Amino acid sequence: MVCFGTRMVFQAPCTQLHLQILKMKDITVLCKVVDNYGDIGFVYRLTREISRRRPELRLRIVVSNLSSFAAMAPGLDAKKARQEYNGNLVLDWNNEEICTKEFTENPPEIIFECFQCGRPEWLENLLFSKENPPEHTVQIVNVEYLTAEDWADDFHLLKSGTRSAKVKKINFMPGFTARTGGLVLDSHFMKCLEDKDYAIKTLQKGLPEPTGRTIAESVSDSSIFPVLIFSYPRDFSGIISGLAQFQKAQKKKNPRFTVCIFAANGISLEPLIESHRNAGEPFPLIRLPYISQRTWDALLTLTKFNLIRGEDSFSRACLSGIPFLWHAYPQENEFQLVKTRAVLSRIEPFFGGQKKIFENYASLTQIYNRTPGKDTDADSQEAMNDYPESAEFTEAKRKSSESTLFCNLLLEYDTLSTACKDFSRSLISNGDLAEHLLSYCDTLDFSR
Known part of the structure; x- marks a missing residue:
């Protein structure tokens, strides 16, 4: 109760109801394998470190090439479209039926799109459905390719548009400076x-x-x-x-x-x-x-x-x-x-x-990276x-x-x-990319 002169006003505690921000419980990580091991290697490392730091978080790792994943992850079955692995759920990007069922029953809260991989069609349909739009805001974090170019500093945490007010997107840059998200220090x-x-x-x-x-x-x-x-x-x-x-x-x-x-x-x-x-x-x-x-x-x-x-x-x-x-x-x-x-x-x-x-x-x-017969x-x-x-x-x-x-x-x-x-x-002094990602996600509001 707060007094203003002779008038008394009742206020709900700020940690309850009206100002409540839902705590994240789920992160979906998308990986479309282009380079056989580079991109999935990053995703595997990042998700392992996130799980170590926040074991209570549920991670769903959606990968387009399970064979590449299995080559570096002992015990992962490249032929199983849905499987538990090290406490997380691994899904085959290409299996529309299984993935649609999983994400319909358990809608995503935060999605990490790694390396501009985009989203599979089944997920696109769920996120932007006019008949059944997401109940809460879905936050997409575009985790970009690692680059040492200067633009990475300016692009880090830059917002990006989507075609729905219920789907927010931001760019998160791994990098070599303190103005980026740094590198994974697992x-x-x-x-x-x-x-x-x-x-x-x-x-x-x-x-x-x-x-x-x-x-x-x-x-x-x-x-x-x-x-x-x-x-x-x-x-x-x-x-x-x-x-x-x-x-x-x-x-x-x-x-x-x-x-x-x-x-x-x-x-x-x-x-x-x-x-x-x-x-x-x-x-x-x-x-x-x-x-x-x-x-x-x-x-x-x-x-x-x-x-x-x-x-x-x-x-x-x-x-x-x-x-x-x-x-x-x-x-x-x-x-x-x-x-x-x-x-x-x-x-x-x-x-x-x-x-x-x-x-x-x-x-x-530079000479090592020059491709024979290619024009510059x-x-x-x-x-x-x-x-x-x-x-x-x-x-x-x-x-x-x-x-x-x-x-x-x-x-x-x-x-x-x-x-x-x-x-x-x-580079180590810039801190851990996984920690920086989690700290950013902690600030997100899923209540709207």
């Missing part, structure tokens, strides 16, 4: 980073023998330089040659020194093996089986150099503090070169005054021209350019490693 990956013994045990547990034992010994031997390669198909002859030159130089100081490649299973495996064979197999190459995400994380944190592709492995490489080359998803007019240049601009400050070493790293990155547009060519060696790139010189740049870069490994570690620390 507990398992961070523990692998901080505890080498834990990572080695995880590796041995997740790999069959004798591969597990061989790799564990390799990452523990200071005379071995382990290199993980997980890429899109390409000619790896320049990379193999650069590693061989580096090995030759190091053997003068340590006769036992040897490079060892861990070759990931997938679309880059056969061309990598062919390039290695054509070079006379100058060092060991270990073929990896398909492995779980937890095992992959452990391996990626134990190497000396990572050549990776995809959304998820790229973010892990950035966080690892280990030197890496990112093979960006090839795009029309070579626009991936603009993407890689943006990443390079984020890393450059951490090289301090070592301008030449950074320019070698940047040139190698003005923006892509400008991204190549920003760095001395890549500006002079010709296809005829690809192998020699890659080989020389890679060898010279590895000979400056300590400087490169320090820059990558400092870059990693800056």
Whole structure:
């Protein structure tokens, strides 16, 4: 009761009834698999971390390619359209009947649309039905692709329209600055980073023998330089040659020194093996089986150099503090070169005054990402021209350019490693994407 002069007014408690905001109980995560493992890898990691932080939340993970999901998630059945997995519900995006039944009986509250995947037709029909519109507001969060481009800062938390007042949408940007949502700092990956013994045990547990034992010994031997390669198909002859030159130089100081490649299973495996064979197999190459995400994380944190592709492995490489080359998803007019240049601009400050070493790293990155036979547009060519060696790139010189740049870069490994570690620390200081997403969702109102 509140008094205004002689007049008395009764007020309901602000935590009750009129001002009540319904607490979220459910999050639906949509993933349309484009890159075999990059997008689903991100979704798997994000949902695991959300479940760890908020075990009371019900997650429904809707995936267009369960086979890709099952390849990294032990125990998931790629043939089951509806299944419980680690306390969450996994659904086949393509099974309209099962999904329509599930979401009719249990309407969604929050939907994460990952990487502009859009919505399946059955969900579109439910959300925008004129006969049976949603009872409460549905909140869609478009979790965008990871980009280092400047526009990510301005796009983060920007509202987007839909064709219904009952369906709200906002854009949420993973990223490299404090003005974005950051990267997923899941507990398992961070523990692998901080505890080498834990990572080695995880590796041995997740790999069959004798591969597990061989790799564990390799990452523990200071005379071995382990290199993980997980890429899109390409000619790896320049990379193999650069590693061989580096090995030759190091053997003068340590006769036992040897490079060892861990070759990931997938679309880059056969061309990598062919390039290695054509070079006379100058060092060991270990073929990896398909492995779980937890095992992959452990391996990626134990190497000396990572050549990776995809959304998820790229973010892990950035966080690892280990030197890496990112093979960006090839795009029309070579626009991936603009993407890689943006990443390079984020890393450059951490090289301090070592301008030449950074320019070698940047040139190698751009040449590594150039697609043979593809024309560039003005923006892509400008991204190549920003760095001395890549500006002079010709296809005829690809192998020699890659080989020389890679060898010279590895000979400056300590400087490169320090820059990558400092870059990693800056990313970790931005906080966890999963936590930032949950904090944002806590502010949403579902009562209208």
